[in-house]
Amino acid sequence: MNVPTHPSATALHSQVAIVGAGPIGIELAVALKRANLTFQIFDAGSVGQTISWWAPQTRWFSSNERIAICGVPLTTLDQAKATREQYLNYLCSVAQQFDLQIHSYSPVTKIQSAGDRFAVTANPVGGPEVYSAESVVLAIGGTDFPRKLKIEGEDLPHVDGYLREPHRYFGRRVLIIGGRNSAIEAALRLHHAGAQVSLSYRGSELPEDGIKYWLLPEIKGLLKAGRIANWVGTTVQQILPGAVRLRSVHDGSITQVAADDVLTLIGYEQDKTLLRSAGVQLTGPTDRPVYDEQTMQTNVPGIYVAGTATAGTQTSKYKTFLENCHSHVDKIVTHLTGDSAAGVSRAYEDQITAQPES
Ligand SMILES: Cc1cc2nc3c(=O)[nH]c(=O)nc-3n(C[C@H](O)[C@H](O)[C@H](O)COP(=O)(O)OP(=O)(O)OC[C@H]3O[C@@H](n4cnc5c(N)ncnc54)[C@H](O)[C@@H]3O)c2cc1C
Known part of the structure; x- marks a missing residue:
């Protein structure tokens, strides 16, 4: 097994700087290595930071072969979809296998054009470090902040945009806001973890086509039986300490529902700061970066985007x-x-997109 050496031992100039060590940043790093290009790779947090904040034992909705990277198989002992823990372990194994030297806990805050190069400023704990690169790839994802409801009481300490370790909700009255996979999965998990769960969703019915087929029968059954309190067809008006005021979308009536914890699982937003400061134009309703679909190059020559960063702030679908x-x-x-030497991931994607979504 290769143990990665510390990145500070490497040169400060490289052909490519990759911002983001999520699955796509890592997949790109391996492809650059295979193509004999030099690179630096930075992450604001740990490797796979986005996945690291999922609640323990959260499973991917995607099948393993669709989220495997670099042609390295992702298998689980029971053939089930990988959990957060299995996938983080897999990402670290890939980084080790390909001896990637990742600058973790080094948020990139500035990318400045400097002639035929870019000056890339990373900020590890010890203070800013400036690297130079001929090209920069922003593989920064799109889920930096929980989406806000923009209502009174949202900043109270018992309101959270992330599902935490389910055990912490045992015996608590938890109101979950949202109606798509993350909210439905959280409702089911917390119900089974011994919480008293209520579910508020602003549509008059659950968006069944947006909910994974294995979650749907159970949530419908539990709502129908009243074991999860059914507040589908309500919008949240105000959050108070210990309660939430819901308005019916049918008749406008207001009900106050008791809640010790409130989870706003309504999606996440992309931090646009780095994109904007690097001169990347944003477009459309999701404020996605402007890029050429053939090359992934943005309007700034030499700056590329990759992965879910390309989509900007995605809406509920x-x-x-x-x-x-x-x-x-x-x-x-x-x-x-x-x-086109890399080829591996393209061929792999062609193979998997030919299959129905699982
Ligand atoms: C509960 C849940 C379940 C999900 N299930 C699935 C699923 O089943 N299938 C699926 O395809 N997707 C799923 N997703 C979405 C999944 O998280 C993304 O598809 C995946 O992480 C995208 O990979 P990425 O490399 O493009 O971006 P990310 O994994 O988001 O990686 C971006 C990285 O960039 C880093 N970064 C950002 N800004 C900076 C900066 N300025 N400097 C340095 N580093 C920076 C971040 O720390 C992060 O590590 C799920 C998400 C959630 C929340």
Whole structure:
């Protein structure tokens, strides 16, 4: 097994700087290595930071072969979809296998054009470090902050945009706001963990086509039986200490529901700061970066985007997932080298997109 050496031992100049060590940043790093291009890779947090904040034992909705990277198989002992823990372990194994030297806990805060290069400023605990690179790839994801309801009481300490360790909710009255996979999965998990769960969703019915088929029968059954309190068809008016005021979308009536914890599982927003400061234009309702679909290059020559970062802030109907971003890696390597040598992830994606979504 290769144990990665500390990145500070490496040169400060490279051909490519990758911002983001999520699955796509890592997949790109391996492809650059295979293509003999030098690179630096930075993450604001740990490797796979986005996945690290999922609640313990959360499972991917995607099948393992769709979220595997670099052609390295992802298998689980029971053939089930990988959990957060299994996937983080897998990401670290890939980083070790390919001897990636990742600058973790080094948020990149500035990318400045400097002639034919970019000056990339990373901020590890010891203070800013400036690297130079001929190209920069922003693989920064799109889930930096929980989406806000913009209502009174949202900043109270018992309101949270993240599902935590389910045990902490035992015996608590938890109101979950949202009606898609994350909210439904949280409702089911907390119900089974011994919480008294209520579910508020602003649509008059649950969006069944947006809920995974294995979650739907159970949530419908529990709502119908009243074991999860059914507040589908309500909007949240105000959050108070210990209670939430809900308005019916049918008749406008207001009900106050007791809640010790409130989970706002209504999606996440992309932090646009780095994109904007680097001069990348944003467009459309999701404020997604402007880029050429053939090359992944943005309006700033030499700056590329990859992975879910390409989609901006996705609305409730997420369309861009890890599983349909693998080809970004090949497009970037092909554009940088003029050679489609990487090929592995593209071929792999073609293979998996030919299958029905699981
Ligand atoms: C509960 C849950 C379940 C999900 N299930 C699925 C699923 O089943 N299938 C699926 O495809 N997707 C799923 N997703 C979405 C999944 O998280 C993304 O598809 C995947 O993480 C995208 O990979 P990425 O590499 O594009 O971005 P990310 O994994 O988000 O990686 C981006 C990285 O960039 C880093 N970064 C950001 N800004 C900076 C900066 N300025 N400097 C340095 N680093 C920075 C972040 O710390 C992060 O590590 C799920 C999400 C949630 C919340």
